[in-house]
Amino acid sequence: MTSLADAELMQALPYARRYARALAGSQQAGDAMVADALRAGLPDLPGRLALYAGVTRLAATDAPGNLSAMERQLLLLTSLEELDVAQAAQVVGLDEAAAQRQLDHARTALRQATATDVLIIEDEPVIAMDLRMLVQRCGHRVSGVAASEAEAVRLANERPTGLILADVNLGRGGDGINAVRRIMASVKVPVIFVTAYPERLLTAEEVEPAFIMSKPFDPLTLAISTYQAVTAGQLPIE
Template sequence: MSEDLLRALPRARRYARALVGSQEAGDALVREALLALRRAPPEQGGEQGGTAALLALYRAVSARVPESPPLPGGGLTPLERQVLLLTSLEGLNPEAAAAVLGRDAGEVAAIAAAARERLREGAQAEVLIVEDEPIIAMDLGQLVAACGHRVAGIAATQSEAVALARSLNPTLILADINLGKGGDGKAAVAEILREMSVPVIFVTAYPERLLTGEALEPAFVVTKPFDPMTLAIATYQAVTGGLRLG
């Protein structure tokens, strides 16, 4: 495997996991994409080096998502989910996202705009925020509310997060990794998940540390700093469970 592909793997894993809603299914999708690229290496386009490898991986992952009609109840289509994840979570411009999806850039921009308007139609969640910085926690709460969800509670420490999860039974957890003197957000989530099944979005400045594919890791990772739309699509995917490919 080329060094460029190796460097692209964490971001490809983040995209695939968020797309299908789990570490296991997302990493399996990336493995299939890598095998496909080995059998048929992509033609060199206008991109160079690491960018070309990353877009090739995104393209190979996306090619394994079947086109489907809108979901019952007005949910986002697979194409709309891919466009939002590529342009928001992964930060691609419409031209790059269009190249990944084999679409026209204007079409991709229009799909993204329409899908953003319908994000609030997803199921609403009761969100437990795990964040030790009060101002950041308050900002996250406002963003969560703007996405159409309700803040069930805010925990500043590892022990408080576990206790609140037990008492509140949240339907979504939004957790920072580093809780300072209050402990470890990842450890808190691991303890919570031993007692209940709930989707988790991790917020971190170092996403590559959570995207190695070598251990139990989150399906949803948002990189600090992020904009409201990034959180909106991540929460939508988490609450709706991502795509089911078969």
């Protein structure tokens, strides 16, 4: 049992929710995992690592796709949550060398993952171009790039879409979450939301996204986020 101060736990909660939601594939299941981890008692680890470890203990041990459950956990911890290998190893209960071997295998498997058609919703042209290149480097196809709610809904209904990558703030073009809600009325696909302020979408105070990626992002973070969303994802918002 850890003796983490309440203030330290509160600071770590949004990041534990992001990790748990990405593992579980939905907001409801992920937030329940965090609550269960707190009730069960956390292991004796520093700060955020204790919460991550508590969630990991409750995670499913099987996983769809060509990555094992532990490989997914390590990838999410080192890419989405930005832990180093030594910290991630502590969370999952491996020594550092074993964790590194699993990560190396997982990264190779990611490059062999099934490609899908990605709709990008982003109003900033430079960021949209960067996302397009990153998505293609991950082996996916870009089905379209939308700069507004209306354009996003039109493209989602006109073109094959296996995944949506959506900015939350579309400026004058509207709101990314509203765009996804409208799309979900007719097209059911996993979604990753991109935001510079992920903690604002991780309060558990209302219906929120299951998959959230922080800006700025790198190719590996995008690769594991898209893989996890496609293979473990459920509906992102209700």
